[in-house]
Amino acid sequence: MDIRPIGVFDSGVGGLTVLKRLKEILPNEDYIYFGDTKRVPYGDKSQDEIKKYARQIINFMKEKNVKVIVIACNTTCASIDKNDYDEILFDVLEAGSKSASAVTRNKKIGVIATTRTIESKSYEKNIKSINKNIVVYGRACPEFVPLVESGLAESADAFDKAKEYLKDLNMKGIDTLILGCTHYPILLKAIESAVNKDTEIIDPAIRLSIEVKNYLENNDMLSTSTIGHTEYFVSSNKENFIKTAKMLLNEDINIVNRIDIEKY
Structure with a gap:
């Protein structure tokens, strides 16, 4: 038994x-969620900047005494080496690679993600390590995160951008599409409207949540709480965060704490 919270950032x-999937599978756990709303998007930042951000956030999570940390940011996963940290880290990028490799039929996988994630070729490297015969096609979607952060996930602009970004991947004949940024499930309607109808869309958070549950079970770290509690933290702009959180999680979220992440 371990009643410490799970950190998600x-x-x-x-x-x-990702938090939504975790709470569905592990409803009795407490969570600490941090969204770096001051420095979003990460996709156009340098690797050194993202490494610095990750270290600051993980230091914050350590202060909150979390038992494991879920990196719910593909760009961060693509920019850091987990071996540089002593903490127990779960990687959304690895989970997505495993899921897509398991379901592709024609061995053609598309990845949509931030510019930093696509340039790193992290998904391609992970997938090739699982099955070298799979071909991976990446497409950077730099306008997606700002649309989500602005509350415009179901706007005409979002649907237009989805058609633009997915046109080339459709022509490549992919049968599987990885949502390589955790913002992108919020754009699912736009993405579904733009992708070929027989394409399997992979949300890495599903497998990731199962992996977290299995780890906690195998290490006797599950909480015995009757119902879990979540604390929310951001680095700025609480209003859009609260609005989106209520929509996604279907629960009232009235307390969001703003912190100075750079002091960590």
Whole structure:
């Protein structure tokens, strides 16, 4: 038994899609969620900047005495080496790679993600390590995160951008599409409207949540609480965060704490 909370962090509101899956599978756990709304998006930042951000956020999570940390940000996963940390870290990027490799039929996988994630080729490297015969096609979608953070996930602009970004991947004949940024499930309607109808869309958060549960079970770290509690923290802009969180999680979220993440 371990009643300490699970830490979850992202560059902004996107990681709430991971938190939602975790709470579905592990409803009795407490959570600490941090969204770096001051410095979002991460996709156009340098690797050194993202490494610095990750260290600050993980230091904050350590202060909160979390038992494991879920990196709900593909860009961060693509920019850091987990071996540099002593903490127990779960990686949304690895989970997505495993899920897509398991379901592809024609061995053509598309990945949509931030510019930093696509340039790192992290998904391609992970997938190739699982099955070298799979071909991976990446497409950076730099306008997606700002649309989500602005509350415009179901706007005409979002649907237009989805058609633009997915056109080339459709032409490549992919049968599987990884949502390589945790903001992108919020854009699911736009993405579904733009992708070929027989394409399997992979949300890495599903497998990731199962992996967290299995780890906690195997190490006797599950909480015995009757119902879990979540504390929310952001680095700025609480209003859009609260609005999106209520929509995604379908619960009232009235207390969001703003912190100075840079002091960590």
